[in-house]
Amino acid sequence: MPDELSPAEIIAESAGPKAASSATAEANGDAEVYSPRLAGSKDMIVTEHVDKWFGDFQALDDVSLRIKEHEIVVILGPSGSGKSTYIRCLNRLEEHDAGRIVIDGIELNEDVRALAAIREEVGMVFQQFNLFPHLSVLSNITLGPQKVRHMPKLEAEALAMQLLERVGIPEQADKFPSQLSGGQQQRVAIARALAMQPKIMLFDEPTSALDPEMIKEVLDVMQELAESGMTMIVVTHEMGFAREVADRLVFFDEGALVEQGTPEHFFTNPREERTKLFLSQIL
Ligand SMILES: Nc1ncnc2c1ncn2[C@@H]1O[C@H](COP(=O)(O)OP(=O)(O)OP(=O)(O)O)[C@@H](O)[C@H]1O
Numbered sequence: 058m059p060d061e062l063s064p065a066e067i068i069a070e071s072a073g074p075k076a077a078s079s080a081t082a083e084a085n086g087d088a089e090v091y092s093p094r095l096a097g098s099k100d101m102i103v104t105e106h107v108d109k110w111f112g113d114f115q116a117l118d119d120v121s122l123r124i125k126e127h128e129i130v131v132i133l134g135p136s137g138s139g140k141s142t143y144i145r146c147l148n149r150l151e152e153h154d155a156g157r158i159v160i161d162g163i164e165l166n167e168d169v170r171a172l173a174a175i176r177e178e179v180g181m182v183f184q185q186f187n188l189f190p191h192l193s194v195l196s197n198i199t200l201g202p203q204k205v206r207h208m209p210k211l212e213a214e215a216l217a218m219q220l221l222e223r224v225g226i227p228e229q230a231d232k233f234p235s236q237l238s239g240g241q242q243q244r245v246a247i248a249r250a251l252a253m254q255p256k257i258m259l260f261d262e263p264t265s266a267l268d269p270e271m272i273k274e275v276l277d278v279m280q281e282l283a284e285s286g287m288t289m290i291v292v293t294h295e296m297g298f299a300r301e302v303a304d305r306l307v308f309f310d311e312g313a314l315v316e317q318g319t320p321e322h323f324f325t326n327p328r329e330e331r332t333k334l335f336l337s338q339i340l
């Protein structure tokens with residue numbers, strides 16, 4: 058499925074300045090808490106009965122999922138089970154056909170201002186980094202803050218350098234993406250998303266295109282981000298990361314949310330046959 062985005066979409070999707078959101082009451086609900094550290098956290102992402110169709114193919118089937126602020130959710134499932142479609146619906150790279158999606162109290166609907174507000178809160182990192190090849194590493198990161206947030210150039214560059222430090226590659230600032238390893242490129246992509254100061258980060262198989270020796274450096278950055286309090290949804294087959302970092306694992310199959318639980322539940326006592334079969338194939 059297409060992960061290719063126009064430059065405008067890439068900026069938009071990882072966009073923006075932080076407007077305070079008041080409408081959280083509706084989204085505050087009774088989500089089950091999967092980790093003691095999340096007790097008292099508000100609901101950050103609420104999806105209720107979400108359906109998505111591509112023509113007459115149903116890619117998402119009645120998906121309901123509530124995610125707490127600061128929660129780390131790993132989504133698992135076979136190819137074609139709707140994992141990417143689900144997270145792409147959360148910032149409307151795909152439009153859902155039925156059900157509700159509420160991000161930090163803002164309902165995702167036809168209202169373009171709601172969409173803009175949500176895209177200010179949600180950063181996304183893809184399997185295929187999607188960096189701008191003609192821009193330096195530094196410019197890849199400063200572009201969004203300058204264009205979308207109208208941040209002065211020097212300030213944007215200082216922010217970019219700070220983020221490059223955070224992802225461990227400040228020395229790569231002046232190179233072009235093609236001069237970097239895959240792991241380095243993906244860390245630039247993470248820094249670029251963080252430059253927009255999102256409240257939520259969505260990762261769609263961020264290490265699947267990487268050589269094995271580069272996977273850890275990206276997972277380490279993601280782990281640091283998780284520990285910093287970011288709310289994250291991560292589609293990944295990296296079971297070590299899932300076990301160590303996730304508060305909750307969610308298993309999709311054929312567009313449906315089949316089972317969810319703590320890592321311990323999944324690794325010791327999965328309930329559904331489909332979950333057991335999937336885990337037996339990847340563990
Ligand atoms: N734009 C599209 N047009 C038509 N069908 C699509 C489109 N995007 C996704 N699909 C279909 O929807 C289903 C779910 O796709 P999705 O990409 O969400 O799966 P996935 O779980 O992310 O799989 P993978 O692990 O291979 O990335 C697949 O059958 C896919 O072919």
Ligand SMILES: [Mg+2]
Binds near residue numbers: 140141142261
């Ligand atoms: Mg996918």
